[in-house]
Amino acid sequence: MSNGMLDKKPSNFPEINLPILACNSDMVWMAEASMPRFGHGAFLHCLEQIYEKLSGKELKYSAIVGKPSEISYYYAENVLNDHAASIGYTNPIKRMYAIGDNLDTDIYGANMYNQILSSNNRSRERRALLNTGTEERIEVDSENENEFVSQAESIRSILVRTGVFQGDIDKHCVDMALAHKDMVIDPNLIKPHLISDNCLEAVNTVFEIENYKLK
Numbered sequence: 001m002s003n004g005m006l007d008k009k010p011s012n013f014p015e016i017n018l019p020i021l022a023c024n025s026d027m028v029w030m031a032e033a034s035m036p037r038f039g040h041g042a043f044l045h046c047l048e049q050i051y052e053k054l055s056g057k058e059l060k061y062s063a064i065v066g067k068p069s070e071i072s073y074y075y076a077e078n079v080l081n082d083h084a085a086s087i088g089y090t091n092p093i094k095r096m097y098a099i100g101d102n103l104d105t106d107i108y109g110a111n112m113y114n115q116i117l118s119s120n121n122r123s124r125e126r127r128a129l130l131n132t133g134t135e136e137r138i139e140v141d142s143e144n145e146n147e148f149v150s151q152a153e154s155i156r157s158i159l160v161r162t163g164v165f166q167g168d169i170d171k172h173c174v175d176m177a178l179a180h181k182d183m184v185i186d187p188n189l190i191k192p193h194l195i196s197d198n199c200l201e202a203v204n205t206v207f208e209i210e211n212y213k214l215k
Contacts, residue, residue: 013055020059024066026105030163040066068109070116073098073155078148092151095210099202101163103190110157111189117152158202159192 002010004018026039051059065071080093098113100106159165196202207214 013057015057017060019062022061022064022066024105025064026067026102028102028164030101036164067100067102067105068112070109070113073109073113074148074150077150077152077155081148094151094153096152096155097158097202097206098155099158099160099196099199101160101165103159103165103192107157107159107192108189110155111191112186114155114157115189117150117154156193158194158196158205160196160199160202162198 002008022044024040025044027041027045028036029039030036048059051057076098077093077096080096084090084093098106098110100110194202194205196205206212
């Protein structure tokens with residue numbers, strides 16, 4: 001609200017606030033708890049409401065990163081290839097698998113990235129990096145030889161029943177009120193390719209699909 005000037009009281013609220021990156025819009029998460037708890041998405045909703053209440057203006061984000069945004073899966077692909085290279089596998093990873101317990105973030109994001117890979121429309125969130133919504137631009141050297149270039153062909157989503165999701169997938173529906181205000185949600189993308197009871201079962205399923213035998 002002070003436009004970054006903390007040493008004086010502003011006479012009015014700026015029309016364009018400082019660049020804000022929102023990460024991880026999960027409304028709930030679970031981990032070792034006995035039931036889902038508020039996640040970072042709950043904080044974002046509170047922040048938006050408080051800002052609007054005090055300023056009378058809508059809080060505007062420069063970009064949304066973290067699941068289910070494309071950039072998270074692009075980064076994961078980068079990490080996978082780095083790890084593969086470190087253990088002597090030099091060919092680009094073509095098929096990926098995403099295991100998660102949240103239909104609205106883990107599965108939705110993986111399916112969205114699979115859609116991007118299938119259509120060969122790899123934006124890699126460069127628009128978010130190049131255009132922050134302000135006059136200042138973050139320069140990215142497109143000729144940088146060290147920049148990772150996605151070469152994956154697909155990513156399959158695997159839903160596990162060890163966290164947020166433990167019920168009947170046929171009864172699950174996307175609650176648009178819980179989705180982040182700046183995200184376009186396609187309800188068709190919450191259906192996983194596979195469902196496993198736990199992570200070990202999911203990993204074993206991947207091994208079977210890839211015909212991988214443990215040595």
